[in-house]
Each structure stands twice: as C-alpha cells, then as structure tokens.
Ligand SMILES: [Zn+2]
C-alpha cells in the first residue's frame with residue numbers, strides 16, 4: 001500500500017494522505033485518511049475508493065439517495081485508478097460495499113409503525129409515511145463509511 005500511496009502522490013500532488021484508524025475521505029479537511037496497519041488487496045481497494053472521492057471532490061450530500069450515487073461514482077473512479085496502476089478491484093467487493101449503503105438507506109426509509117417504504121422529506125432529516133402518516137427522524141445525513149463485513153450491521157464514522 002505504501003508503494004501505491006507514493007505513486008498516487010506523484011500522479012496527484014495536490015492530494016493529502018494521512019494515516020489514521022480507518023479508511024475515509026474527509027471533505028472538511030481535504031484529507032484521504034488511510035488505515036496504516038491495513039494490508040492486502042482490500043486495503044488497496046479502500047485506498048483507491050477514498051482517492052476516488054477526493055479526485056471527484058465529493059463535498060457532502062443532503063438526501064440519503066445521493067450518498068449511494070456518490071459511493072457508486074467513487075468506485076467508478078477507483079476502477080479507473082486501478083486500471084492505470086495495473087491493479088484490479090474485485091467487483092463482488094464493490095457490490096458488497098454498495099449493498100451496505102443500500103441496506104442502510106432501506107432501513108432508514110421503512111416506517112417504524114406500518115413498515116411501508118417511504119420517501120425522505122424535503123428537510124432531509126425526516127421521513128413521513130404516506131400510509132399511516134407517522135413521521136420519524138433520521139440522523140442528519142453525513143458522509144458515512146459503512147462496513148458490511150461486521151455482521152451486516154453498518155458502522156458509521158463522521159467522515160466518508
Ligand atoms: Zn465511499
């Protein structure tokens with residue numbers, strides 16, 4: 001991974017790579033945070049993914065569904081980066097990651113009273129059930145990093 005960081009740093013001198021506890025893109029500070037203890041192909045893929053967010057200058061999102069779009073775009077950019085470095089990213093891994101976000105979005109949009117699938121309200125903080133008119137609040141949308149590997153319960157950080 002060190003080799004890849006060095007190469008990305010040469011290709012994109014403006015990018016800032018900072019070691020940390022987990023992989024993330026921090027739009028507030030313009031930093032790509034990488035888990036310095038991580039090794040193996042998944043670490044490489046995560047690094048490319050976060051670099052994708054950085055190169056696409058992802059800043060934030062309002063509606064929940066936008067997050068899925070940005071995640072998809074970041075993986076698309078990561079695929080290009082991988083190809084340029086003679087690497088490849090396992091498509092199953094990408095799908096697993098996106099599924100985590102899909103699950104998360106789905107769970108947020110289910111009415112707690114009648115389990116109808118509902119739409120997020122214009123304030124992006126509430127959902128309202130078209131069926132039973134229950135309104136519920138979701139945590140303000142922020143870029144989150146979700147990990148499907150942990151018992152299918154997504155974990156979130158405050159950064160992307
Ligand atoms: Zn991401």
Ligand SMILES: [Zn+2]
Nearest residue numbers: 111114129132
């Ligand atoms: Zn309902």
